[in-house]
């Protein structure tokens with residue numbers, strides 16, 4: 001895999017002396033969907049703003065497509081599309097004109113066929129002659145994406161793409177993001193909805209206190225840090241946990257009806273099989289079984305709390 005964005009030892013100290021980024025190293029692979037998670041004030045917007053050339057770094061380097069975001073600003077900016085949270089363009093302009101105008105801002109030649117395709121992909125075609133002020137909030141979000149795609153960027157940044165939108169629109173947006181990825185666009189999204197990262201990201205980065213705490217493939221993260229719980233509802237309640245079962249990391253619920261086994265996500269399947277076999281040998285039968293896996297949210301909350309503890 002080649003990196004499309006390459007960040008080295010990036011720091012940012014704002015004018016008031018506040019250090020918002022403390023030496024971030026990050027390689028974003030071409031064609032991936034990377035979700036950046038972090039609590040409020042973590043430094044996500046600062047990081048994205050530096051990559052997009054809106055904020056100057058204090059030290060370190062950022063390259064997009066091999067070009068430096070400070071020295072080759074025009075080149076890197078043309079490779080990037082940024083979808084902000086709010087629509088700030090003229091509310092009395094039509095969807096079509098707004099998107100065509102965005103393409104012109106980047107010095108690209110008009111390309112009505114391309115704009116038509118973008119609007120169709122985003123289910124905006126029937127609204128092309130509507131004024132922005134006539135659109136619903138969800139449709140406005142789509143216009144923001146269409147604007148950001150109008151100059152055919154290779155990297156798309158989505159800042160909280162689904163904040164405040166309803167569940168249906170969120171699903172639609174996820175499909176749009178998936179389609180974009182299929183067309184080869186690299187996507188970086190910041191989100192507070194961990195469910196969103198869990199659903200669509202290939203990799204997840206966690207930023208807190210200006211540092212990248214973790215960067216991992218989502219699936220690996222879930223196996224590595226995720227905890228699982230097996231619950232066995234017993235056919236007959238037990239008054240106490242038999243001695244032979246104590247080494248198996250089992251606990252008995254207070255009412256004696258359920259055996260609970262907590263284990264790490266990467267623990268092999270056969271250890272569960274041998275646990276069940278041991279129970280059968282001990283003549284303990286169960287009438288139902290269920291498992292629960294910790295979500296990305298559980299992992300994220302635990303990680304941020306742990307780091308906060310280390311800093312305290």
Ligand SMILES: Nc1ncnc2c1ncn2[C@@H]1O[C@H](COP(=O)(O)OP(=O)(O)OP(=O)(O)O)[C@@H](O)[C@H]1O
Pocket residue numbers: 014015016018019020038039040041042043044045046047
């Ligand atoms: N222009 C500025 N001057 C001084 N401090 C700033 C400036 N911009 C941001 N900060 C501070 O830098 C820190 C990081 O802000 P940033 O907006 O990057 O965080 P974030 O992770 O995007 O947060 P959120 O999820 O709330 O958008 C915050 O403490 C913020 O107050």
